[in-house]
Amino acid sequence: MLRNNVFRIVADSLSVARVISKERGGHRGVWYFVSxxxxxxxxFLLDCYSIVYSRALGKPLIHVLGDSHAKVFRxxxxxxxxxxxxxxxxxxxxxxxTTNSNRKLFDVIGRVNQKDIVIxxxxxxxxxxxxxxxxxxxxxxxxxGELIDITHSNYGRILAKLQNLGINFxxxxxxxxxxxRNEYRYPFYAPPEIxxxxxxxxxxxxxxxCEKNGYQYIDVHSTFSDKDGFMLKxxxxxxxxxxxxxxxxxxxxxxxxLGISI
Numbered sequence: 001m002l003r004n005n006v007f008r009i010v011a012d013s014l015s016v017a018r019v020i021s022k023e024r025g026g027h028r029g030v031w032y033f034v035s036x037x038x039x040x041x042x043x044f045l046l047d048c049y050s051i052v053y054s055r056a057l058g059k060p061l062i063h064v065l066g067d068s069h070a071k072v073f074r075x076x077x078x079x080x081x082x083x084x085x086x087x088x089x090x091x092x093x094x095x096x097x098t099t100n101s102n103r104k105l106f107d108v109i110g111r112v113n114q115k116d117i118v119i120x121x122x123x124x125x126x127x128x129x130x131x132x133x134x135x136x137x138x139x140x141x142x143x144x145g146e147l148i149d150i151t152h153s154n155y156g157r158i159l160a161k162l163q164n165l166g167i168n169f170x171x172x173x174x175x176x177x178x179x180x181r182n183e184y185r186y187p188f189y190a191p192p193e194i195x196x197x198x199x200x201x202x203x204x205x206x207x208x209x210c211e212k213n214g215y216q217y218i219d220v221h222s223t224f225s226d227k228d229g230f231m232l233k234x235x236x237x238x239x240x241x242x243x244x245x246x247x248x249x250x251x252x253x254x255x256x257x258l259g260i261s262i
Contacts, residue, residue: 054078054116060168060260063112065105066121069175069241073119076247078262082108088130089122089155105158109167117254118162119218121172123206126151127199128177128240129186136188148202152209159215170216170254173203175246176225176232180239196229218253220246 054061054077064070065082073079087101095102112118131147142150162169177196182189190198203221210217224235224242237243251262 050078050080059262061113061116062119062254062262063108063116064119064121064172065108066119066172067125069124069172070119070121072237072242072244072246073250076244079247086125087122088125088151090126090130090151091154092122093154093157102158109162109165112167114166114168116168117258117260118167118169119172119250120159120162120169122155123151123174123202124199124240127174127202128180128195129184129189131198131202132190132194133186133188144198145201148198148205151202152205155206156209156213159209159213163213163215168258170218170257171206171210172250173206173217173219173221174199175242176221176230178231178236178239192230193228200229216257218250218257220249223249 051061059078062073062079063082064073064079065084067085067087068083070081070083074081082104084101084104085099087099087104091097091099092101092105109118131144131151134147135142135144159169159171177192177199179192199221203219207217207219209215220242221229224232224246226232231242235242235245254260255262
């Protein structure tokens with residue numbers, strides 16, 4: 001698995017470096033490639049350490065698959081992070097999407113040891129951008145609750161498929177809303193209060209979906225949000241993401257829910 005990841009990362013980095021060289025000069029391209037490779041090699045070594053540690057002590061390796069919120073687990077034993085790009089819960093079941101998230105997901109799943117654990121971290125992009133965007137773009141013909149249910153139906157197809165494959169997975173709830181600006185200039189973008197309501201509703205229904213089907217669920221929304229549903233500042237890494245303090249909480253949740261030592 002690691003060898004395949006290394007080949008893919010090198011190939012992608014070379015492609016970007018060629019473009020930079022063409023547009024900004026060869027020295028810029030070389031500098032980009034070297035800097036990216038240094039960071040990538042460091043992650044590779046940390047992944048190797050997690051694998052050796054887990055296998056030597058008979059502990060499960062934990063694969064975190066998802067959007068950028070998965071990155072908080074990088075460099076922490078025994079997590080291996082698979083960032084699938086700007087993947088949404090709504091489109092995860094589509095075999096063809098702009099992010100190719102479905103193909104990327106099952107490429108990783110196909111290489112996961114059956115004894116290991118998979119954490120699925122999807123839905124934050126849906127809550128922050130796409131649900132409200134679809135609500136407004138379609139003249140509010142469907143309610144926000146209906147759009148959330150459609151997203152959960154799509155996401156649920158993936159969860160059911162993983163269950164049928166015998167994958168030991170955990171659903172990672174959507175982190176609390178923040179008051180981030182409309183950085184991508186979407187024509188329809190939820191005000192902070194509505195964003196918070198969408199995130200809260202999304203998590204409540206996602207939790208019920210998991211309970212109904214016997215899926216493990218980690219609630220990072222209610223634990224790390226204030227009374228208005230916004231992310232507590234001490235747990236914020238930036239305007240969108242949580243910081244590393246969430247990792248210890250997730251470890252405890254995994255130990256309690258799955259009865260394992262991490």
